Amino acid sequence: MSDASHVSSLTDLNSWMKANGVSGISGVDTRALTVHLREHGSQNGIIHCFDDPNLLNLQELKSIAMAPIAPPVATELPHLKSYQVSQTGPRVCVIDMGAKRGIMQALSALGCAVHVVAGRDDFVTQIMDLHPQGIVLSNGPGDPHDVPTDIIEQLRVLLRRGIPILGICLGHQLLAITIGAKTVKMRHGHRGSNHPVYNIMTRTVEVTSQNHGFAVDAQTLPENAEVTHRSLFDGTIEGMRLLDYPALSVQYHPEGHPGPHDSHYIFKDFVNLAKAHEW
Template identity: 35%
Template sequence: MENTKLVKLVLADGTEIEGKSFGAYTASAGEVVFSTAMTGYPENLTDPSFRGQILVLTYPMVGNYGVPMEQIEQDISSALESSQVHISGLVVSYYSEEYNHWNASQSLSEWLAAHDIPGIYDVDTRFLTKKLREEGAMLGKIVTPDHDIPLHDPNEDNLVAQVSVDGVKHYGSGKHKIVLVDCGVKNNIIRCLLERDVELTRVPWDYDFNQLDYDGLFLSNGPGDPTTCEKTIGHLRTALAGDKPIFGICLGIQLMGLACGGSTYKLKYGHRSHNQPVRQLGTNKCYVTSQNHGFAVDMKNLPAEWEGLFENLNDGTCEGIRHKTKPFFAVQFHPEAAGGPVDTEYLFDDFLASVETYKSTK
């Protein structure tokens, strides 16, 4: 094995779990959460929505297909969801030092070390996941015998400000002008939009996009507590007073819910997997979706002109909302997947269809 140095995962309730080190041999603190996805760890680890979290993977073997070669297409990575690893630490049962994949360029341990992210393996992840399900996501830290640090709650930080783009960026030259508010956008969202003949303007989380000329507005995914994004919510409230189409994903639905006068709350342990079942309300249509979030919109506090669009079949939580008369809608899951199923990618087409309809009336 690459590294048999001992490290320890320490939880806020005093639980200590010993394991072996891979990745960077250092200490790190964050919120300990779990994901039940069987594959897709390169995509998950580069998803900005995981910022500040120590991620527990329930799948027993991790690392066996390495990390894909970095290739840039249209100014974004063709294989990863951002340019860096965003988790604070990784916890797995069995780490496979040997890897094999046609597009692999390095091991998972080498990749984590390059990004200064610690990993711990030989951990009973089944026990740990059951604990998090019963007691809820909790603060924790990975420490070495020589390096300890205090616990830290990442949800107290404005994580969106940490992961958003620094300035305005432009992509494509299609017929629809779309503004993407980057709160920690995954690259596959950008890919999905560019595949649909758009001219994309990507702006920082706190940018006043209302000053721009655009046909449709897109609200991205992102990490942390949506209430920290006061500037985004303020700009979005202005946009909701108009009638240009708006589509939000993940954090985007929470921002839309807050901007329209609703509220959000923290889930006990969140939804992080590629197998979350949702149902489209008013129908018997069900979909398997990819999800990564710790907060949700409170359906009880939605204004009268808004309604639910999807619900989670595991716990009944809100998975989608829409305005009853205007072309505004958002979903809590990830229709762009990467990783996970693409059952709901058609929602991008629905959004662009609403943009086409809007433009035809002007």
């Protein structure tokens, strides 16, 4: 890495990274790496310092499809957390599987009384005590099949209560699993803030922000689910709604933090469902 060149610089990037324990690489042919991933699909990678690369057995590295990533990411909040309480809007519970703050901000901006509940243990009891008018299944990392079965069973309980549900990213995948569908690891994951998605209901195209390596298997989707959005890159499912419950979900990030705001209407549609729900 080159030395600092700006007149106000106090140190160079390499020294700063070493001082702060930040890993970095340089001198990599990124074009060749891009071509390799395009031709061979997503792969495991590692940044490591060693004199003899033969001492590291790369074959022993686990595939992300087998690594239990998602469950530990569920927030360790020991109690219910109120994000921003509104006296006039519908009560909405966000089940936190690693939620982005932009989701709570988008709901609050629409006047919702937002409460965040940890996506672990017995969250159904906490949620029912609040008498919510809507429930959001948040985003999160990893393979959705690594989420414990007791979490899926609790989601089934909430779904059968008839409370409006919105699933986002991982939440979209978990909603699909809850109704009996399966998910698959993608050959090329969707990463970036410029992914075009076709809205089947309105026949319009939306530019979306995405960050996922798994997708709902369209062949396993039951008849009570209707696909509402598809990727214009590879045709994978990007959104769905249930025909027998007030539930909808999207694979991308409609909050767009960061990213485009073409899909903010998803929150408005959900809030309208929540307003119509009465206990």
